[in-house]
Amino acid sequence: MTRKIVQLTSNNNLEFFFRQTPKGDGIWGDNQFDLVDGRHHADWLVAYDEPNKICETDLPRERRILFRTEPKSIKYYSADFLNQFGAVVSIDDNPSFDGQTILSQVALPWMYGLDFERPQEAYQWDALAADRAVPHKGELSVVCSTKNMNINQSRRIRFLSMLKEALGDRITLYGRGFRPIADKREAIDGYRYHLVLENNLLKDGWTEKLADPILGGVFPISAGSPNLGDYFNPEGFASIDITKPRQAVAKVLDILDRDLAMKAGAAMKENKQRLMQQNNFFSLCSRVIETIETRQGDGDFQRLERAFSFCPNRVPKWKKLCSVPKPLRPVSRKMYLSLFERQ
Structure with a gap:
């Protein structure tokens, strides 16, 4: 059986992620997930939160998927960054993204049974x-x-x-x-x-x-x-x-x-x-890939001879100017809760 190669990249350490596959090898169904940075011959690129800064790919945008791991209230994702991907999996929408948004839980890695100081015992x-x-x-x-x-x-x-x-x-x-x-x-x-x-x-x-x-x-x-x-x-x-x-x-x-x-x-x-079987990251990601492939059809896709460029998620100045100053935020939130959520 020929497996599809999925290049998995992140700004976080995902080595322990693979314990969520039955043999710890990144294989889930027809997909082989490889944690590789730099340029890698693959069928899909999946970025988790953000790609590693040295990540490169010659895959076209429609073969790039981003798992946005935080809601907008926690982390800002710029339009320039998001629009490098054909699909974004997230729990909330982002109007500045012009690709396909898949609203779903984002399968954050399990922490149970994992001590980062003793990962060999996980x-x-x-x-x-x-x-x-x-x-x-x-x-x-x-x-x-x-x-x-x-x-x-x-x-x-x-x-x-x-x-x-x-x-x-x-x-x-x-x-x-x-x-x-x-x-x-x-x-x-x-x-x-x-x-x-x-x-x-x-x-x-x-x-x-x-x-x-x-x-x-x-x-x-x-x-x-x-x-x-x-x-x-x-x-x-x-x-x-x-x-x-x-x-x-x-x-x-x-x-x-x-x-x-x-x-x-x-x-x-x-x-x-x-x-473990349905709401696991590897299961979810495999279903997303299958859904996109079904929509795109079985035809070959054209690889692009250009590297993936990392775009930092800088919060725009207007957003900073319109926001409540940091020292006042805890006070304003406490006031809101005391006034409107007292039941």
Whole structure:
């Protein structure tokens, strides 16, 4: 069988990404994903977040795909940068892009079972797929940083403070600013529930924050994407709305007291299977490629004799001038939440 070669490039270290393929070799179906920078003979170029600065390709634009890993509220992507690609996979639209936008979750890499200081010990495919029995540590855990870069990060910090006050020792806080960890397993294994606080509340905007407890076999309580039921069995997780923080605190208490996880075992196993086989980056990317190829037809494409040029994502001056000054942003967000989200 002749496999298509997919050149995978990023400004981030993606070497650990390949543990999300069954043999750790980057093969998924008919596609061979190669993590190569410089010029590489390939059928497709896939950039994850941004290409490496030394990335080159002679592929035409219609054979270049960008996975935009952050929403616009977190990271600005310039039109010049985006328009080097024929298709962009993202959770929100960008009117300045004139190619094909595929609205979807962007399959951020799983962090469960990965310690960056000891990558040789990272869980591989079989270990991730296995069921594990671990000693009980607590009822509910959460991993959250004290970052305050957008409105939802401010929102989740406020909610977490309210929830901690209500639950006390029933919840354990991990993450930068709380209890640092090297591997997400430390904050997931041994707990019955895991609170998922996403950076955004956009449709399709779920991330590894949800994937990690699913891999760990822990019942997720998610504050984030409103359409998780499009991806997973709803009986295997619960959703809360932290724009109504008091109601969300009450719902978490109700979930714990009724112990929804007790009857959710089959659905949680199904969701783990869906995550690994359908909502994995390599599976998603392969489907995107197949969709584009079906639209383009089976004809040969013409290679271009020019290199891919990296374009930095500089925020335009007008956008900087119109934005709230950085020192005032946390105060303005706190004021907004106190005035309009008090339920």
